[in-house]
Amino acid sequence: MFMPIPDGLIVLTFDDGVKSQFTFAAPLLKSLGFEATFYITEGLNFLTDKSRYMTWDEVAELDKMGFEIGNHTRAHASVAKQTPDELRSDIDHIDRRCEEYGITRPVTFCYPGYVHTPEAVAVNRERGFTFARRGTAPEFSYDSEGGRGPAYDPSSHDPLLVPTTGASGPHWGMDDFKWALDQARDGRVTVLTFHGVPDLDHPWVHTDPNVFEGYVRHLHDNGYQVVSISGCSTHLEGADRTG
Numbered sequence: 001m002f003m004p005i006p007d008g009l010i011v012l013t014f015d016d017g018v019k020s021q022f023t024f025a026a027p028l029l030k031s032l033g034f035e036a037t038f039y040i041t042e043g044l045n046f047l048t049d050k051s052r053y054m055t056w057d058e059v060a061e062l063d064k065m066g067f068e069i070g071n072h073t074r075a076h077a078s079v080a081k082q083t084p085d086e087l088r089s090d091i092d093h094i095d096r097r098c099e100e101y102g103i104t105r106p107v108t109f110c111y112p113g114y115v116h117t118p119e120a121v122a123v124n125r126e127r128g129f130t131f132a133r134r135g136t137a138p139e140f141s142y143d144s145e146g147g148r149g150p151a152y153d154p155s156s157h158d159p160l161l162v163p164t165t166g167a168s169g170p171h172w173g174m175d176d177f178k179w180a181l182d183q184a185r186d187g188r189v190t191v192l193t194f195h196g197v198p199d200l201d202h203p204w205v206h207t208d209p210n211v212f213e214g215y216v217r218h219l220h221d222n223g224y225q226v227v228s229i230s231g232c233s234t235h236l237e238g239a240d241r242t243g
């Protein structure tokens, strides 16, 4: 049944399978009853550095805890540098791993490195993904605007090009966080993207654990509804999608 998008609807996403998402962020979110989507790839140092990246067993544990696991491709390659067949194969690889570990098959996708192309959108559409999350561009420049981006507007955005409204990093703080939350009204959804909390491998997308705790307390104390990206879908049936 169609329920209109309420004000204060916030989507939480976490990219790259960073260990601290499992050890720190997920238990904190769970304790507050918050949902989230974790986008898993075997790229970056996922296969070689198990002190900084989750194991597949830990990914399976997140799934059992009720969090959504999303497909972030095998190799974290830019889709702009892949053929459609290479992208299909990298998506299949993550699906197979999920099957091996008893993880719910991902129904949503995240473009590696915030890069998306019409060809990749077409692959995602053919695969039947319900949502695919991108970065803040082209509307906002990541370099000059420090992680601010558009809110997701289901009446104008393709669900396979859901933008990031706030990309957490060292140059994105409480003011930016509150700015992002303010966009969650009039039928629009705020989509937040985090990497590691902390992120020791990629300092440009690092979030300090104490700062993160401040964000989630603020969400909790102010009554925001915090969902996975799939959590949007109950509000979207019957919505006017032009994408």
Ligand SMILES: [Zn+2]
Residues within 6 Å of the ligand: 015, 016, 072, 076, 111, 112, 113
């Ligand atoms: Zn990534």
